[in-house]
Amino acid sequence: MSTQTMGVEEEFLLVDPACGATVPVAEKVVARASAADLPAGATIQRELRDTQAEAATGICVTAAELRAHLAAGRRAVAAAARDHGAVAVASASPVCESGGGVPSTLPRFAAIDDMYGEVTRDYEACGCHVHVGVADRDTAVAVVNHLAPWLPTLLALSVNSPFHRERDTGYGSWRIVQQSRFPGSGLAPYFRDHAAFRAEVGRLVECGTLADEAQTFWFARPSPKLPTVEFRVADTASTLDEAVLHALLGRALVRVALADLDRGREAEPVPTQVAAAAVWNAARYGPTGPGIHLGLLRRVPAAHLVTALLDHIRDALTETGDLRNVHAQVDRLRSDGTGADRQRRVAESGGLPAVVTELTLRDEPDAPGYSEAAHPPEEPHG
Incomplete structure (x- = not known):
């Protein structure tokens, strides 16, 4: 089996460093960041709220290549935010107050604001979206059907939004709670093929619950624009390495699904x-x-589900040379905690301003943590 391509879209909050409140400077930040020296195919884009910016990688094959793209995007957004008196923060929900209640001036986002009303007024949720290349859209639908049992575990590993507007929500991912207010959030229904998927999305648009056919809230879907499976389940990653981890987990799950098909x-x-x-x-x-x-359709410790996930994708990770990298990052999550765990630890010792500082993007170098030279591909298990 050939190695599937992958790409990542990371959404970030734009924040006033003095008070921690989000600030609506996306237009200026995106324009400035887009002028940076980015890898081929990488872009910086607007998001629903004017307090958000998105960095998208180009098409990547190796973990090291993806990491370099992600680092470049983070550097560009961080520098552009500083140029306009803000900082870019890798949290999936605002830790402190919000400045994002102003309706969007972009036509599509303005239409979404008009459709959903108060549901979107304070919706500054940021995700880490992973794209994995597949042959065609019918294959993408069949793969998404296979992904369903594993998506909650991907979410559990990614949780990075415990705070919302100066309060601890008690959740690891408040972003998902906010997203659940939209029609059709969660796992996608089972679809026979892409025609059935397209027909259902068309019905939801006709029923007035989606703005257009590009807007669905399912955790995984065939991309409306690209020949990819798109994972939309993870919170924005607090660290660059965790963003790479989510991409590698997603690609391995796609590879296992393709083998099953x-x-x-x-x-x-x-x-x-x-x-x-x-x-x-x-x-x-x-x-x-x-x-x-x-x-099994019953409660089990979430840690058992993480182990089951790693067992399920072991051969796929071995084939792409990513097994050691993924196990090292999961071990780090087990010892240091998720983004949500780390946010709470910082808040206990330094308060919410310290959380914002901890999550602020910095000019990270392309560290050697994902070098194929350091981690050569392993032989597949027989």
């Missing part, structure tokens, strides 16, 4: 309400509390 194994639909319970548990507790096993 080659063997003629189609996915089984997951029960809707149990899937919703699994998502809620992941958002609430992260990878250290209870979780829901979507095969």
Whole structure:
């Protein structure tokens, strides 16, 4: 099997460094960052709120290449934010106060604001979206069906939004709670093929619950623009290495799904309400509390689900030479905690301003943590 390409979109908050409140300077920051020296195919883009900016990588094959793209995007956004008196912060929800209640001036985002009203007024949620290349859109739909049981565990590993507007929500991912207010959030329904997927999205647009066919809230979907499977489940990563981790986990899951499809194994639909319970548990507790096993349809420790995920994708990670990297990063999460855990530890000792400082993007070098020279591909297990 050829190695699938991958790309990542990271969303960041633009924050006043003096008070920690988000500030609506996205137009200036994106224009300035877009002029930076970025890798081929990388872009800096606007997001729903004028307090957000998104850095998108180009098409990458190796972890080292992806890491370099991510580092360049983070540097560009960080420098542009500083040029306009702000800082860029890698949190999936605002830690302190919000300046994002002003309706967007961009036509599509303005239409979304008009459609959803108060649901979007304070919606400054930031995600880490991963794209993995596949052959065609029917294949993308079949792969998404296979991904469903694993998406809550990906969410649990990524949680990085415990605070919202100066309060501890008690959740690992408040972003997901906010997202659940939109129609169709969570795991995608089971679809037979891309025609069925497209027809359902068209019905939701016709029913007035989606602004257009490019707007769905499912955690994984065939990309509306690219020949990829798009993961939209993870909170924005507090560190660059965690963003790479989410991409490698996603690519490995796609590889396993493609192998299953080659063997003629189609996915089984997951029960809707149990899937919703699994998502809620992941958002609430992260990878250290209870979780829901979507095969056994019962509660198990979330740590067991992480182990099951790593077992499920072991051969795929070995084939791409990413096994050691992924295990090292997961071990680091186990010892240091998730982004949400680390935010809370910093808040205990230094308060919320210290959290904002901790999450502020810096001019990170292209560190050698993901060098293929240091981690050569391993032989696949027989």
